Amino acid sequence: EADIYQTPRYLVIGTGKKITLECSQTMGHDKMYWYQQDPGMELHLIHYSYGVNSTEKGDLSSESTVSRIRTEHFPLTLESARPSHTSQYLCASSELWTGEGYGYTFGSGTRLTVV
Amino acid sequence: AQSVAQPEDQVNVAEGNPLTVKCTYSVSGNPYLFWYVQYPNRGLQFLLKYITGDNLVKGSYGFEAEFNKSQTSFHLKKPSALVSDSALYFCAVRWTDKLIFGTGTRLQVFP
Numbered sequence: 760e761a762d763i764y765q766t767p768r769y770l771v772i773g774t775g776k777k778i779t780l781e782c783s784q785t786m787g788h789d790k791m792y793w794y795q796q797d798p799g800m801e802l803h804l805i806h807y808s809y810g811v812n813s814t815e816k817g818d819l820s821s822e823s824t825v826s827r828i829r830t831e832h833f834p835l836t837l838e839s840a841r842p843s844h845t846s847q848y849l850c851a852s853s854e855l856w857t858g859e860g861y862g863y864t865f866g867s868g869t870r871l872t873v874v
Numbered sequence: 875a876q877s878v879a880q881p882e883d884q885v886n887v888a889e890g891n892p893l894t895v896k897c898t899y900s901v902s903g904n905p906y907l908f909w910y911v912q913y914p915n916r917g918l919q920f921l922l923k924y925i926t927g928d929n930l931v932k933g934s935y936g937f938e939a940e941f942n943k944s945q946t947s948f949h950l951k952k953p954s955a956l957v958s959d960s961a962l963y964f965c966a967v968r969w970t971d972k973l974i975f976g977t978g979t980r981l982q983v984f985p
Contacts, residue, residue, distance in 0.1 A: 800978040839965045865917030
């Protein structure tokens, strides 16, 4: 199975709370990504990183922040959760684009509900 | 702009029948194309990819995809559908260091 882990799998939290979604990979991949997935299925890139101390915003504006202090760890933080943040969050990583490999390896996701 | 289109939100097929999930792309240069599958409450899993070479690519679980450069398409196919194939399917194209995903197609296989 995948060597990328997300915790927690499910989270229900009250409005205004601060939360951190964890993502770790054991493959030594430099590139990591966070996607927000609509209930209607569509994937939106919200953050990505090309390596340690590298973070970039994705295509969808997000109130979350990320950090990349270690290669294997790419946590996502919401300072003040709102009901509009209710979604599934998927973490992914990839190796260098040598033409081999599987593109992205995905974690199992965190389903967040803000009440 | 680079993009991927999956024109069908849902595809319904009877078990044992062939299935096709459509994907077209728009990207400059030679495309790197991927198909992923997502089962309920899971992340996406790699199915197959096209980088170069034979236009017919074989992947996991009996799936295959045909790359058609003139039609800019990369349709996913399977000769005989199983109920267990029911899931979400995403087509993607590589652009710079990221994958651009389609909006997804829900495949429902009926017994």
